[in-house]
Amino acid sequence: MFRVAVVGSGPSGVYTAQALVQQTAVPDVRVHVLDRLPCPYGLVRYGVAPDHEKIKSLQGTLRTVLEHERVAFVGNVEAGTPELPARRLLELYHAVVYCTGAAADRRLGVPGEDLPGSFSATEFVSWYSAHPDAAPDGFALGVRSAVVIGVGNVAVDVARILARGAAELLPTDVPQGALDLLSGSTLREVHMVGRRGPSQAKFTTKELRELGSLPDARVSVDPAELALDPAYEDPSELPTALRRNVEVVRGWASAPPSARGRVIRLRFHLRPVELLAEAGRVAAVRFERTVPDGAGGVRGTGSYEDIEAQLVLRSVGYRGTPVPGLPFDPARGTVPHAGGRVLRDGRPSHGEYVAGWIKRGPTGVIGTNRPCAKETVASLLADAGALARREVAGEPLDVLRQSGLRPVQWPGWLAIEAAETALGASLGRRSVKIADWAGLLDAAGDGRV
Ligand SMILES: Cc1cc2nc3c(=O)[nH]c(=O)nc-3n(C[C@H](O)[C@H](O)[C@H](O)COP(=O)(O)OP(=O)(O)OC[C@H]3O[C@@H](n4cnc5c(N)ncnc54)[C@H](O)[C@@H]3O)c2cc1C
Structure with missing residues (x-):
């Protein structure tokens, strides 16, 4: 053997x-x-x-x-x-x-990164995914504005979860504590911010497009900001995946205004330089405007913009x-x-x-x-x-x-699955994840040895 x-x-x-x-x-x-x-x-x-x-x-x-x-x-x-x-x-x-x-998450390396109200996307994802190491229900969502820093697929995920109504998440296995907090959310604006242009963002078109199809949220983009991207006006030379991203964003730029509840503001050519505090908590993110440097990157312009945010999720990569x-x-x-x-x-x-x-x-x-x-x-x-x-x-x-x-062997895992199904049934939901170590090990029972 x-x-x-x-x-x-x-x-x-x-x-x-x-x-x-x-x-x-x-x-x-x-x-x-x-x-x-x-x-x-x-x-x-x-x-x-x-x-x-x-x-x-x-x-x-x-x-x-x-x-x-x-x-x-x-x-x-x-x-x-x-x-x-x-x-x-x-x-x-x-x-x-x-x-x-x-x-593990990468750090931004800017002042104020660890202010209360500022989290890594990893922490937020772990929380709504019921990871047993996640901080229990520590996200204050009774706020007005959130900033998601980063324009990859994980940034799109967290922006979408913030913008969705809790009713849309009810049929999923999201833990009950997270669902309760999300249903009390008073968020009106979710800003998703990248330091380069839309033709350089890392999200995939399918995930990006989905942001525009949420039942109770609309996407807003600023055509003048998009136009800083050299490939925005004519994306035909871009590789297919990037060209499609630009086309989706162009579609939003020309769409008629909609009155749907929350707004997801897609922002580009802004790089974070500091998280600003008020009463000991994050209140805004200061960004420096950037422009293309002609070599495929961007450079700072020395001009700044503060975006209001009582919740900041940093999504700048994993390690x-x-x-x-x-x-x-x-x-x-x-x-x-x-x-x-x-x-x-x-x-x-x-x-x-x-x-x-x-x-x-x-x-x-x-x-x-x-x-x-x-x-x-x-x-x-x-x-x-x-x-x-x-x-x-x-x-x-x-x-x-x-x-x-x-x-915990396979029968222990099957017992956890059964306990999650029973938990869901008791809440009038489909299977609902158990979010803490004690609950998981308790459910694993005899299958643990
Ligand atoms: C937030 C997020 C969303 C994503 N969404 C998608 C998506 O929608 N579609 C898609 O195609 N890809 C998605 N991905 C990418 C995908 O999840 C990864 O490609 C994949 O999970 C990587 O697999 P892995 O096995 O290397 O790592 P992981 O999936 O992270 O698995 C590692 C495992 O190792 C265990 N482990 C770690 N250390 C130890 C240790 N010391 N001893 C024992 N066990 C240990 C961990 O508990 C974990 O179970 C997503 C990634 C992230 C971060």
């Missing part, structure tokens, strides 16, 4: 497990998919927005892999802790594939965090590797691999993790002959329990 530990049950971890059990070169592979959370699926459960049901339904595909006879889910087990250091994993498994993601005991490149926020083989001091580490966001950084869609995982598995299989010669210690789950860990 050839034992592999996959650390992380997000898309890259599950695609790694799938590639391992689908190949035939090394027949008797057994895969344990470990996760620090008692729930599988990584950001598909805790990142993809609750109103994107089609993408969420990918969990069904991932599920079939975790239910494969040679794959076992082992939740509530964190790698890189004193109970389970990286070297212990190598004693228990012939190979270890780290698929730990890159879910990986180190797993103690594993090499880490702090500049890139990834683990150094060659073809998925972890590099220690520039040389491949025997039996250690990476896949997904912790390998290549936070880019691409869920499907991008599949070829990424396949590349890593190809490297692992090429090494399998040498790896299999190494003796590994007894049954890993027994060893984990002896170290004081209490893994």
